[in-house]
Amino acid sequence: MSAVPISYYLVLSAILFGLGVVAVVFKRNIITIFMSIELMLNAVNLAFVAFARAHNQLDGLVFVFFVIVVAAAEAAVGLAIVIMLAQNRESLNVERVNLLKL
Amino acid sequence: MLLLNHLWIILALPLAGAAINGLLGKLWPKSAVNSVAIGSVVLSFLAVAETVREFCNLAPSQIPFIGNYFTWMIAGEATPHPFRVDFALQVDQLTVVMLLVVTFVGMLIHIYSTGYMAHEGGYYRFFSYLNLFMFFMLTLVMAANLVVMFVGWEGVGLCSYLLIGFWFLKKSATDAGKKAFIVTRIGDFGFTIGILLVFATFGTVAFGEIFPLASQQSETVLTTICLLLFAGAVGKSAQLPLYVWLPDAMEGPTPVSALIHAATMVTAGVYMVARMSPLFSRAPVAMFVVAIVGAVTAFYSATIGLVQTDIKKVLAYSTVSQLGYMFLACGVGAYASGIFHLMTHAFFKGLLFLAAGSVIHAMGGEQDMMKMGGLRKKIPVTYWTMLIGTLAIAGIPGFAGFFSKDDILEAAEAGRYHHVVLFVLGLVGAGLTSFYMFRLVFLTFFGQPRYDEHKVHVHESPKNMTIPLMILAFLSIFGGWFAAPRLVGRMDYFEKFLAPVFASSPGGDVAPAAAEAGATPAMDLVHALTGWPVIVGILGLLVAWWFYIKNPEVPKRLAKNIHALYLLLLNKYYVDEIYAALIVRPLLWISTNVLWQVVDEGLIDGTVNGTATVARESGSQARKLQSGNTRSYAAWVIVGAVAFTALLFGILGVKR
Amino acid sequence: MSIPVILFFLCALVAVAGAVLLILAREPIHSALALVLVMSTLAILYLLLGAPFIAAVQVIVYAGAVMVLFVFVIMLLNAGSEERTNISRLAKPIGLPLGFVLLLAFAYFLWRSPVGGAIANGTGSSNDAADTVKLSEMLFRQYLFPFEATSILILIAILGALVLARKES
């Protein structure tokens, strides 16, 4: 029925991933950075599904499933941390959060 | 074979006693501490007795009997000669003698101490140290290789240090302890190098493996080894020039002086030389050095003993000189005689010290003989026992000292390495010995009391002190009779017993062979009884009598007439001062100005601080990278990712 | 130019546009919406790839739960437009170009990847029911242990979130 080469999907996922990376560097709002990470995860998922389809194996889908679940858990904890951060530092700007420095 | 297979028990008992007393004794009453300390020593003496019994049933092939318990350290298994040290104990005739002496005398002195130390603080500490000393001494004696021996060697050194400084509030005591420790170290340095050289030469440190190989080694090597080892012996046994620590060691409690600094530890050097006899016997030069050092020390310290007024100092110098005799014996190849004298000396010198202790006890801590006198009636037991000890050390016929000293002098006169100088020195030394010993006795027990009778209440010591005195007195008389048969030209049992040990050393002992031949003309009763040693002994007695009983003002006049000599002797030839000037001060100066201010502060601290500074500086520079800024980190992560991708696909060219 | 191809390019365009919007938007909430857009389009792409189950899960979990959480937090913290601080001067000059380099590199290598030629015979709903059954089989048989591990992970996440969000008092 369709005639979409897998490589299209892969390239799309690559582009999305790259954009996610760029976003992580570019954005200052910690929540947005978080979202960029989610974007990268999604890009990877797309690649997974595409490969799964290409090899006609479902393992890829299983992995996507796990990725999604883990992402959800990550979001839960991460956002809790973000809330704490916002309460303690009155700012969501990562550049104001540099406690990692000794 | 029960105990032979478990020799460690002999060691474990005193160690356990030391541990228990050291850890719990503080909380316990003295009776408990006593029972633990004495109990452990008595048990280990019984164990030794049982061991000896079993040992006597062994076939000659089984001797020396070696019990190997575990490999203590091993290095370089791959090499043909790995450095391997087993914790091994061995028993042969020599060991048996030492074991018996050490445990028995030790036992008596423990008992004596319960009386002598009764009113001292740190009671448990004292006995814990004493037991620990027993443990190390037994280790030293039973060791089957040089390293284990060295452990005991250093251990007894430690205990000696601890016990000399037992009254650690007294500065002189602590100083004496340090002195003993450090001076002994000088010798031990040589000893250590000797051990290393032994390993380098023979590829092993176990006696049983060394001795068979001894004959293959060149004489120079053996000489070097022996001299190095002898250096250790000199330090430990207080020979010239390292004897200086022993007189000061008298700062310690008298039982300690008796046990460690007369009977056992100081004789370790002699034991070691005897133990290494197969090596020494193949190094004539070393033998001669030993003999010379022994003889000179014997004479030298006897002269010092002439004028000392401190009762314990006199005994200390006499100890040094007696040790000199033992080395003389070893040096002339009469190891058996040396060990024999070691044993008898342990008896009568232990006795003398304990008796002196009893006197001091009676005088309430007074040690100056000039403040004594006329004690004969007041403390008869002490008097008689001390008299016996004196007769023994003076070599009066019939007493233990007579046999052993006679042996030695005779060996020095006719032994394998005999030399007239040695003989003369020994002989004169013997005369001096009997003189100053009787001087001691006369000053202490005869004449008018020179102390304030109202202040000092002289009283005989309690039973637990006098009974050991009596036992030792008995031994001082009959302990030497093993050798009695020689007087009638027969085999000396003691030497016969020890013969197997020294058989491997060529010409180690002429006596047995000669005795077997029975043709040595010197060996008949009359000649023995009228021999030079006896004569000088009696001479010394008479002179002392003349000086201190007949007309007591003679010594003073004499001191006036030859004042320089008197002062020289009184100040022990100014040796301490000379050492201080020649060694101590330069060392101090170097340590302060060079080692401390240049090397330590300059080089070492400089290096360390420099390292620290470099680290800190580089760190504070590198810190700038770690901005703590998430975005920068993200950027770095990307750098890494790009690099990795390039590596993966570009450079490595992974097949896609 | 069949319908799926058109659909693909449409979705791809929307997705990329959404990603770019995510970057350019000043307001976090706009970024969030852009991300939701991307995710929805990805779901459609999954459908095209014949993985409707994943598509549904994608929408339910990502768009429906995770992003809602994000929006919720953004509203809660009332996060305004981000301030333009420039504390880490390093990030942009290094990060952005390298990020694009990475993008290009990935795109290139994936384009060259062997499976690239394969045709995604994605059919909206061909045998996806069977696929779903198979998927569940794998999930609960072959990948049972990871599955359980993930459940524990989620439990931990819940606890962690609770602990973090609890008010000290």
Add this chain to the structure above:
Amino acid sequence: MEFISQHPVLVAAVVKVLILLFIVMTALAYLSYAERKLIAHIQSRWGPYNVGAHGLLQPLADGIKFLFKEDVTPPASDRFIYTMAPFLALALGMSTIALIPFGPPSVRFPNGEEAFSVADLNLGLLFVFAITSLGVYGVALAGWSSNSKYSLLGSLRSSAQMVSYEVSLTISVVGVVLLAGTLNFNDLIQSQHGYWLHFIPRWNCFPQIVGFLCYFVAAIAETNRVPFDLPEGETEIVAGFHTEYSSFKFAMFFMAEYANMITVSCLATILFLGGWLSPLPDRWTWQIYLPGAGLLILAAYCAWDTVAEMRGIARLQFAVVTLIAGGAGLLCLIPAVAETIKGPFWFTTKILAILFFYIWMRATLPRFRYDQLMSFGWKLLLPVSLANLVITAAFIVFWPLLRHP
């Protein structure tokens, strides 16, 4: 033109969507009318009465009013989102209905397309949930974008509430899915075909009664209806998330809410009440004439009303209503037609029943307090639905073992 001939599927889909859209729009409009009327009667009022006979034209009037009122946009608001939110809400609310099968798949168009469902997906249920899970955005964004405290609080509440209850909503349904072993709506319905004791229908609401109740409660909360209408609690926060909205955007939220109601009612019908299956035993073949009969009775009532009650223009209107009802009734008496509309008839009836429940509850129950709401959702509803799920699974696993050891 040839594109159409090439893709009949698309054409059919589009046609069906248009028809459905029209029906649903009207339904929404008259649902609001029905709500007002019912509540009025429960509270012993007349309710809308004047616009048309029995106020039947009220929805029309409301629609016109909404259309022509001024559309105020708060200046401080985020324009784009402010505008987008209501559309999003309505679109999501309506789009789910496209997946609902209103009748048996056996009834088909000439080109073989199913007549009563726009899209019959294998994973229909999953997709419905996917779409409903997005419903939060409408509310949340609306509240946030209109940049007012009340709206923000309302939207916070509602999004929190929706997220919380969505969990138990989904879980309470899984029991049914396990029993049926499919996610396809038609299969789910077919699996409920049959009777216990020859007259009790094998609907899931009997074995899954707990799940059913959980689902119902969660559904009410999901649609922000009384007693869970915290998002628009007039007493606390003026009108919740759509405080700032006016005119047609406001209307869209309203319609979205009704659309959601219809959706969840449809789901309840399909999952628990046997969808388009008839509650009566099949052997009662006369039941296919019930719709016609009902319509005729309605027509009769309208006729009597026309003659007895109505005056003036109203009488004319009611005559028209009578004629339509009667005609429809007669039409439904034709066997073929009756056979065709059997499914939709029962389906609609069930939906209407559930909607009636909704309105009834709104008229009677008070509102929860917020913390009560949350604790109820998390501490009671979720555990119960989980327990239901576990027990069901256990039953499915162990029942066969018990029966054939």
